[in-house]
Amino acid sequence: MKLTCEQKDLSFALSIVNRAISPGGTLPVLNNILIKAEGKKLFFAATNLEIAINYSIEADIKNEGAITIPAKVFTNYISLLKDGKVTLEVTEGLTLVVKSEHENIKIKGINTDEFPLIPQIEKKDSFKISAKILKEMANQVTFSASNNLSRPVLMGVLFEVDGKEFKMVTTDSYRLSEKSTKLESSAEVSCIVPARTVSELAKVIGDSKDEVIIYTSKNQVLFEYGALSLTSRLIEGNFPDYKKIIPQTNRTSVKVNKDDFMLGVKKTNLFVREHNSGVKVEIDNRKMSLETEENQVGEGRVELLIDSDGGQNEIALNSQFLLDVLGQLKDKEIVFEVDGKLSPVTIKPAKGEGYLHIIMPLRV
Numbered sequence: 001m002k003l004t005c006e007q008k009d010l011s012f013a014l015s016i017v018n019r020a021i022s023p024g025g026t027l028p029v030l031n032n033i034l035i036k037a038e039g040k041k042l043f044f045a046a047t048n049l050e051i052a053i054n055y056s057i058e059a060d061i062k063n064e065g066a067i068t069i070p071a072k073v074f075t076n077y078i079s080l081l082k083d084g085k086v087t088l089e090v091t092e093g094l095t096l097v098v099k100s101e102h103e104n105i106k107i108k109g110i111n112t113d114e115f116p117l118i119p120q121i122e123k124k125d126s127f128k129i130s131a132k133i134l135k136e137m138a139n140q141v142t143f144s145a146s147n148n149l150s151r152p153v154l155m156g157v158l159f160e161v162d163g164k165e166f167k168m169v170t171t172d173s174y175r176l177s178e179k180s181t182k183l184e185s186s187a188e189v190s191c192i193v194p195a196r197t198v199s200e201l202a203k204v205i206g207d208s209k210d211e212v213i214i215y216t217s218k219n220q221v222l223f224e225y226g227a228l229s230l231t232s233r234l235i236e237g238n239f240p241d242y243k244k245i246i247p248q249t250n251r252t253s254v255k256v257n258k259d260d261f262m263l264g265v266k267k268t269n270l271f272v273r274e275h276n277s278g279v280k281v282e283i284d285n286r287k288m289s290l291e292t293e294e295n296q297v298g299e300g301r302v303e304l305l306i307d308s309d310g311g312q313n314e315i316a317l318n319s320q321f322l323l324d325v326l327g328q329l330k331d332k333e334i335v336f337e338v339d340g341k342l343s344p345v346t347i348k349p350a351k352g353e354g355y356l357h358i359i360m361p362l363r364v
Helices: 007-020 071-080 131-144 195-204 258-269 319-326
Strands: 002-006 032-038 041-047 051-058 060-063 065-070 085-091 095-100 103-108 125-130 156-171 175-194 211-216 220-225 228-233 252-257 278-284 287-291 301-305 307-309 313-318 333-338 345-349 355-359
Touching: 002 007, 002 051, 007 032, 007 041, 007 051, 007 071, 007 085, 007 195, 032 060, 032 071, 051 195, 065 071, 065 103, 071 095, 071 103, 125 131, 125 156, 125 175, 131 156, 131 175, 131 195, 131 211, 131 319, 156 195, 175 195, 175 211, 175 228, 175 319, 195 220, 195 228, 252 258, 258 278, 258 287, 258 301, 258 319, 258 333, 278 319, 278 333, 313 319, 319 345, 319 355
Parallel strands: none
Antiparallel strands: 002 060, 002 085, 032 041, 032 065, 041 051, 051 228, 085 095, 095 103, 125 211, 156 175, 175 355, 211 220, 220 228, 252 307, 252 333, 278 287, 278 313, 287 301, 333 345, 345 355
């Protein structure tokens, strides 16, 4: 294998596929990136056996071939090079020679035969969505997924397409996020994608209006976006019937400035008890107060001006859960709905449609 490519293209490609590397993998080759020169392109692949990322760049290929190279060493070295031409050549003994202006280094690789075969998904059931919208949806739901290995389905994101409506849903049983949007064409899809997969996808697809094509099969999902393809296993099992916990009524509805609310929660969060991060929310006419119990550090109380409908109410909530959702909402105003202190709270944008977040109350 011998080729020449641009440093900036090489560095970018490596930064993309590195997201599929899990340090300390059981197999040494899982810490490597597969590099393959074929035709007029240089292909890159990496996997941790849960997700696999492929990417390609244009290159001047002199001799075709392939090798796997330690991801960390190769990526770090290429990132330190100046912009310009880089020559890659595989010599006998599975060694990659990297040449640039005034520099020449060698990196030992592993035979490509040891690299796991990345399964090919049948491109049958699919739908399209703009990268910008998909990224926004992912960021607004993934934080609500569970980290508890005992309930794998809660560690995933429900992808549900019914006609032209596409929903992404997550829950850890203490909170729930649902984001929906309209597609240009109809499809029928229902699957659970690992939250880590969705999170990593959001980091690499950018904010463009270019389309991401999503293919689903019985056990896998494939995301294609230009030169990028990301394959992931699906989580088996049935996602909870989350619609049952979405409140159908609320006694009090509050419209509040999101930044003021978030700042108030941050202030009171300095005084919450570590074991439950509880903050008491009291609503009285045009005023909302956020208050913590007295503890060894002290106590906090913040008052906010609001537009309220429904009179007095109060509830105790996890302050970190509040900060998580408020940090993902871009709207200036949000709606905060509560029926009673033992009922879930609903948080959603005041004007934007298609998003809601639910937080279960704390018993205090």
